[in-house]
Amino acid sequence: MAALMALSLLVAQVGQAAARVAPDSFADLAERVSPAVVNITTTTTIEAPTEPGPLVPRGSPFEDFFRDFGFPNGPQNRGPRRSNALGSGFVISEDGYIVTNNHVIEGADEISIEFFSGKRLDAKLIGTDPKTDIALLKVESDEPLPYVSFGNSDLARVGDWVLAVGNPLGQGFSVSAGIVSARNRELSGTYDDFIQTDAAINRGNSGGPLFNMDGQVIGVNTAILSPNGGSIGIGFSMASNVVSKVVEQLKEFGQTRRGWLGVRIQDVTPDVAEAMGLERAAGALVTDVPDGPAKDAGVMAGDVITAFDGVEVRDTRDLVRRVADAEVGKPATLVVLRDGKSQTLTVTLGRREEAEATEAPAAANPAVPSKKELLGMTLQVVTDDQRAELGLPPGTEGLVVVDLDETSEAYEKGLRPGDVVTEAGQQKVASIADLQARVDEAREAGRKSILLLIRRAGEPRFVALSVE
Template identity: 60%
Template sequence: MQRSQARVIARSQTPSFDPRLILGAVLATLMALALVVSSLPARAQTGALPDFADLVDQVGDAVVNITTSSVVAGRAGGPQPQVPDGSPLEDFFEDFLDRQGPDGAPRRSQALGSGFVISEDGYLVTNNHVIEGADEIMIEFRDGTELVAELIGTDPTTDIALLKVENDAPLPFVEFGVSADHRVGEWVMVMGNPLGQGFSVSVGVISAFGRSLQGSYDDFIQTDAAINQGNSGGPLFNLEGDVIGVNTAILSPTGGSIGIGFAMSSDVVTNVVAQLREFGETRRGWLGVRIQDVDEAMAEAMDLEEARGAMVTDVPTGPALDAGVEVGDVILSFDGRDISDTRELVRIVGESNVGETVRVLVFRDGATETLRVTLGRRETAEAADAAPEGSDTTPDVAPTSEILGMSLAPLTDELREQLNAQNVSGGLVIQELDPVSEAAEMGLRVGDIITEVTQQSVENVAEFQTLVQAARDAGQQSILLLIRRDGNPRFMALAIDGGN
């Protein structure tokens, strides 16, 4: 009886509920949760990583494996590897040489890569290094279909190649997106033929934009999605199924993926592909100047508000010379687009049309000036240009004067020959250099020829000293020098605080 009463008391201690209070509390909680969720990024609201399966089905049929073959020379006669009889390496070398074929006999070599179709009539994109030197290019689709491809054109500068296959039915294809529309941290997907394993998918995020490896037109997207040998030439997709990069290279001490891969930006590739498709070659705009970046010291020496733009160090015969561009000009904008550095200018000019007339804003003598330049063709200019080779010969000793830690002498005919300066009519040669001077610290060397000081020509040390003193009197902390080294011009800013 006592145990039964205890149970009744326990139940009676549970408070009674008003249904209206419960409903109000639930509604308030739901409203608060809705406010929190609405403040999250769209993908965070799903509470899960994206599912790439549908994306693979959407674009996979347009991605291809590429097999190339070429005939290479067999081993020539002459000394062959020598190994002791009975050595474990004996069988290895015999098998290797058998595969090489008899002495002097050519053999066929194969290589693997990836690519993707960009039009229903059979145009494909891959890397130039995938098909370079090939005499046969075979394309394999995901369903096993194989077609022979024709090479339409290549651009070694950006490592892009355009191929074409013929097929009775329209082919599945993918389109290029705009890589500039994306941000670091967004999801991307790699598809291709890594290590010859066939159709394969890997995913990751955009790690960085604007990476440069070694080319003038480099604009790589860095990603941690796995890219390995064989992925070269394959697509880097965004979540909408657009190609925003062409997988090209990896950074790795082992030869395999360590999460640092590079895809050439679609913003570069689309222009290259359009030219290859129309002309079978690239036709880049050419301004016709040598340029260098502007650093803080140079900007201060010129009274330029900020260290940006591309400073002109030489104006050979060409479009820029015809338009009135001068050595010492700083190009601030090209065709209405602001220029931050030399790399940006090179890329923008290269994307411009040959024969197009553009406006170029330059900074000259403390003011800006607009010039109109009709662009030439870079490929034509490069073919005609033979850069002179430098000379390591130590210049002959000439009468010198010392200033700012440098021993300077006028440029003589003998020095001109030794220093590869046949086209330099004046200037001062650095004969000796104090290793602890500002001049040495900034990178000047023995044998450099100083042709301009504060953008004025100099032919003797007296003129040099006069210009330095004038800069000091004007309160400048540094002066701008134009030097020539191995035939190449370059501006440098030299600090002038303190005596001679």
Template identity: 70%
Template sequence: MRALWFWAVALALVLAQTLAAQARPESFADLAQKVSPAVVNITTSTVVAANTDTLPMVPEGSPFEDFFREFRDRNGGEDQPRRTSALGSGFVISEDGFIVTNNHVIESADEIIIEFYEGGELKAEVIGTDPKTDIALLKVTADGPLPFVSFGDSDTARVGDWVMAMGNPLGQGFSVSAGIVSARNRALSGTYDDYIQTDAAINRGNSGGPLFNMSGEVVGVNTAILSPNGGSIGIGFSMASNVVTRVVEQLKEFGETRRGWLGVRIQDVTEDVAEAIGLEQARGALVTDVPEGPAMDGGMKSGDVILSFDGKDVEDTRGLVRRVGNAEVGKAVRVVVFRDGKTTTLKVTLGRREEAEGTVPAAQTQDAEDPAPVERDVLGLTLSEMSDELRQQLDLKPEANGLVVRDVDPESEAYEKGLRGGDVITEAGQQSLATVEDFETRIEDAKEAGRKSLLLLVRRSGEPRFVALSLDDE
């Protein structure tokens, strides 16, 4: 019996090893040979202004000061503009010469030279750029059709799938590296980030190059690495092709991006916020402010939770931002919101984000430091009722209302959740506040309704956010 068990285990191990060997490619040579002609090296040059402060730091009046000045003058001086070069990668996406790369590769370049794998160089022009996704679209004019590669569906890339990166690492010329998809849906710092993380070696100079799946389709554009020393340590990031393709289509058609704009400020719904408003599940995007724009015109209000946008569920703010950005400008969409314990469907006609950006002036922060007419400690907060003097000190509009946070107990939950002196609480329990008595009434109402927490709308430097504070210790 033991012998049969032994042979069964041995057979299982052999089968597992066989399956693993079948999944692992013996070589990437055929794939590399197939796609290499469409991968390009990019050299850019930029004229930089003269540096008038080129002398080493030496004591004023020192003989070394004259020595270094004479040395500089003998070598032609440093008072003339000079040209600098940079290297990157890219790939051809059409036979008529459209090329994709990173925006940071060609940004501010005066001249862009494309070097092809099979030899030859061509000058490129910039068709359009998108700094938000770090994508640029270039165009070259060739004597004949160029070899090109196609985009694949990045959503089908699974963690553990084999991928291959190509480019011009550290200026060493065309190079191939292979690895696997290490993670999906990574966010770095951009609004529309959707990065594929890979351990395929990516170094400086690889920026803008393609990340291929095993079918030879581009599933990502190599953009960034995480490294303590500037070299690859196996943590590289490629912008997902499903983000890139939409950007490229718009750059090709318009020379710029045209993203949808809803016109709201939002934050994620946490467990305590969901409990405070009676939402069964912590999901969706909580609307903190509705300035003039499409959402206001469609009837959206501060405190609404967006649960569905254009027929698709909204899990969090990041997902909503990407979905709105991908929507067509001018499209009328249905938005399902949670309001006053029930769902409501709104119809919103989207604007264009690029036109709306920069329309809200940046507010200034000032410290509150005056005695208020009425002051009281509630939920770890020292609150004052609004006055003209406070409005002036906090640089608020004359019509601004609410309660001013004078101080916060450092051992309180309010402090842990980021409330600080100078904040203005404009709503509690999704109702406006004018007096401290209003605030205390909202607390009692929440307790009578069986709530464990109270939802506050807090503004700092004009920017709103919701905070839920526990009522257990009140």
């Protein structure tokens, strides 16, 4: 038995050591996946500029120079010109579907695909998703094309080996190896889920694949962090579990079809959780419920969404992504905490793209005269004129913040003149007395803070302020 245990321990140690050792070579993997990786060349027609060129005296020796070589800053009597750009991509099906970045082909009049074999084909654009910077192309080929498949990016671990393949700096097919440096990076988009890697990624690699050691695509190389435009070992690939869903929708509809719940939400911070009497800071706090699916389902401002369609909601980003991935028109369940009790609601999701197309712009945010001071804020009861000026719905009651003590907690937490306090302790406030009463109640209940609902340019958010 002792010998068997020793052998098992030795095998485990050998396995762990093998996982830490670099591959002897990436050559077999590169040879296997390279036929599916493509170079992309785009051609765009740029209209001639309309600004006048520099004034050159007639007969001057510079006149011939500028006529022959063009004015540096003007139209120089030239017509439209052609501009070329380079990028990378990869084939995902034998019938010619190709994935790349949207920014590689955006605005292109012509798209040419060069394969590893040297073969060239023209591509047509099937659809794009600027939010994730993904585009889907299609080529027609007389013979089946070599292709690669998406892997499960959620299985990628920090420290795993990866291979980036593409067309860096227009130099043609190139391979670079590295590891997964970090996961779940956000850059600027709502649906960002980037894999960070130190595999060399440069201009021209955009749209190319990031492979795991099984030859599966776990990311689309999209961006680099660099002070000089070249690789410094910080590259970002959009995770395949995001990309594959986008690609499926582009292939089927030519555009994305993301689910839409119709709520404005914010994260539940520890101080907000304490003010609401929650056991932990998790879920998505509903700040407003405009007309839409959530309102029809009975969701209310102040609800904390703790689960969506049977899956726990960690925070607002988690909820947004889960709703976006859900099927449009599909009934889904929401578990919400309301007044300390859990409720289950059923909502039929709308389509985000349609909702965003009809959203009204926010109003301006002017300041108004001061009246009373409480919790470090100078407040005034909102008037009819101010409702319109501050972009508030007609009939909105509340207190306008007209000034703040810059050393106060309210200022530190982002409140500014022009904000409007409409609720305190999840009860409406229409006067200074109402707010004072809510503060007194919080103190009597032994709470350290009170939850305020703030509207700025009509947009709501919750803020917890200390009442001690």
